[in-house]
Amino acid sequence: LLSAEPRSVCRGTALIEAMAAAVVGFVGLGAMGGGMASNMAARFGAGTLASHRALLHDIRPGVAAALAARHPQTASVASSLQQLARESDIVLFSLPHGQAVQSCVAAIVDHLREGSLVVDTSTTGPEVARAAAAALAARGVCFLDAPVTGAPARAAAGTLTVMAGGDEAHLAEVRPVLGTFAERVVHMGAVGNGQIAKAMNNCLYNVGCAAMAEMLPLAKRAGLPLDAFSEVVSTGTGQSFAFNQWAPHVLRREFEAPKFGYPMGEAFKDLETLGAVADELGVELPPVVAAARGTYRRALEMGLQDEHKGAMVKVWERELGVLCDGASPEGGRGR
Secondary structure, three states, X not given: OOOOOOOOOOOOOOOOOOOOOOEEEEEOOOOOHHHHHHXXXXXXXXXXHOOOEEEEEOOOHHHHHHHHHHOOXXXXXXXXXXXHHHHOOEEEEOOOOXXXXXXXXXXXXXXXXXXXXXXXXXXXXXXXXXXXXXXXXXXXXXXXXXXXXXXXXXXXHOOEEEEXXXXXXXXXXXXXXXXXXXXXXXXXXXXXXXXXXXXXXXXXXXXXHHHHHHXXXXXXHOOOOHHHHHHXXXXXXXXXXHHHHHHHHHHOOOOEOOOOOOOHHHHOHHHHHHHHHHHHHOOOOOHHHHHHHHHHHHHHHOOOOOEOHHHHHHHHHHXXXXXXXXXXXXOOXXX
């Protein structure tokens, strides 16, 4: 059940005690993980983390080597996942999807030390988190699902929000490490709950994206100057993170991903996760979220999977026969 209390992840071993020194493995140095790991390495070597060290791994060895070169006193590169597992007290993942997490767990589970801790900051789903926790528990390894929100800019700034599922004592042990790249670390309850919270957060964001995608074409069809309309919305009660993020790109016709944002095709997983949660609870997907999912699906059916979520506007541009390019309307309603 979604509300089940977390069972102990470490069998017959003590939790990782507060360590004067720890090796923290970090797997996945992409758009999010690169900024997170860089902040972590930068903050190691000082204060209470003075003796901590980062051990880095990425499928692109050059990326890991370059990051380690920027922090030679606190970071080094693991030649393999197995080496990283053997040498780390704590292992963090920042991976693109659940399949990558499952593969990574399978690769390291037999090499982790009993009593060590794995923290998955990826966005996957509650079932992936629970399966990882069970596999690791069989080896006496602790687990937290701890997805992050804030996008790459906040990953680079070290100001992410973490929503963690799992034993609160395990979270207390790793909180100082998470604090190197997050300004908020929030405990959500049992293993898997971090992923549920992330899916709900992202679906609220998707609703905002879908609303922006509807309203800009409607405003254009009604004859409103879109630059002026966007200024009103972005400073008024109708503003949202999604509108403020995407409306300027829409008006400039900047839809390229990942240059301007995360590809839609790779982000649809949040709506799938929330649908699965609703099914598990025996309830229907809430109607507003369902409507946003409909717009999202139509955008994917139009072949927009490699553009960012602002490109959902193209669904309603086609429907209303307008182009939201910021050009002043010629007067009156219609095109």
